[in-house]
Amino acid sequence: MGATTTALRVSKLRGLLERSFPGAEIHALRRETRPGRIGGVLVWERFRHKDQFDRQQELWTKLKAELDAGEMQQIGLILTVTPDEYRAFTHQ
Amino acid sequence: MITADTYRRAAEARVEEARALHEQEHYALAHYVAGLAVECMMYAYLCRLGLPIEKHHDLIRHCSRCRFLGFLPQDGPVTLRVRAAMGDVRARWLNNHRYRDERELLHWLQSEARLDENVAKQKRLRHSSRKIIDAAVAVVTAGRLAWERRQLP
Numbered sequence: 001m002g003a004t005t006t007a008l009r010v011s012k013l014r015g016l017l018e019r020s021f022p023g024a025e026i027h028a029l030r031r032e033t034r035p036g037r038i039g040g041v042l043v044w045e046r047f048r049h050k051d052q053f054d055r056q057q058e059l060w061t062k063l064k065a066e067l068d069a070g071e072m073q074q075i076g077l078i079l080t081v082t083p084d085e086y087r088a089f090t091h092q
Numbered sequence: 093m094i095t096a097d098t099y100r101r102a103a104e105a106r107v108e109e110a111r112a113l114h115e116q117e118h119y120a121l122a123h124y125v126a127g128l129a130v131e132c133m134m135y136a137y138l139c140r141l142g143l144p145i146e147k148h149h150d151l152i153r154h155c156s157r158c159r160f161l162g163f164l165p166q167d168g169p170v171t172l173r174v175r176a177a178m179g180d181v182r183a184r185w186l187n188n189h190r191y192r193d194e195r196e197l198l199h200w201l202q203s204e205a206r207l208d209e210n211v212a213k214q215k216r217l218r219h220s221s222r223k224i225i226d227a228a229v230a231v232v233t234a235g236r237l238a239w240e241r242r243q244l245p
Contacts, residue, residue: 032101033101036101037105039104041237051226051230052226052229052230052233053111053222053225053226053229056111056229057111060111060115076104076105076108077104077105077107077108077232077236079233079236079237080233081233081237084169085169085170085237086237088165088168088169088170089164089165089170089234089237089238089241090237
């Protein structure tokens with residue numbers, strides 16, 4: 001991150017995701033390492049019938065509309081899954 | 093030191109970088125990086141099991157040795173999707189794609205892999221890049237979600 005880049009707060013990203021994906025659950029949104037990018041899991045019913053490529057494109061399009069380039073560079077992989085897919089991993 | 097977690101984090105970074113490369117229309121490098129993401133995830137699981145990493149780049153052999161599918165929810169749509177995704181990545185990826193420019197990758201897709209023959213030639217690279225990234229995201233997503241499972245299969 002450059003000296004003039006504002007640190008992206010996890011709470012800001014969480015708020016943006018909540019507004020952009022109404023009703024979504026957001027899990028484990030954090031910087032796992034420092035330095036490191038913010039990652040997490042976005043669980044949203046309306047990802048159903050979309051493949052992973054389209055889900056990621058939708059996510060990044062929405063983030064890009066709200067964040068500047070410096071903030072975008074602080075975001076890593078945010079997993080995009082449906083509630084059923086998420087439950088399959090967490091309830092086994 | 094490169095640990096299982098290092099490989100897993102690298103897989104997550106590489107797959108996001110592949111998507112960004114695709115967006116910038118760097119389709120040849122996007123192909124390579126997408127496959128590399130999957131390889132990193134397989135290495136993560138091999139490391140986790142304490143198995144040595146063999147010096148080849150056969151993703152299906154790595155997948156089989158690390159029992160990757162065994163970590164996933166059994167007999168459900170997720171596992172079916174990941175199994176198909178592994179096949180997609182294998183069909184579209186070679187470790188030496190890093191030496192191919194777009195012209196050479198297009199030639200390989202047409203003449204050697206014989207993929208996407210029904211797709212217009214001018215759209216074929218973009219189409220294949222999209223397919224391998226979609227598959228790589230599916231594999232890395234499953235690998236990440238299964239990572240926290242305590243019980244080994």
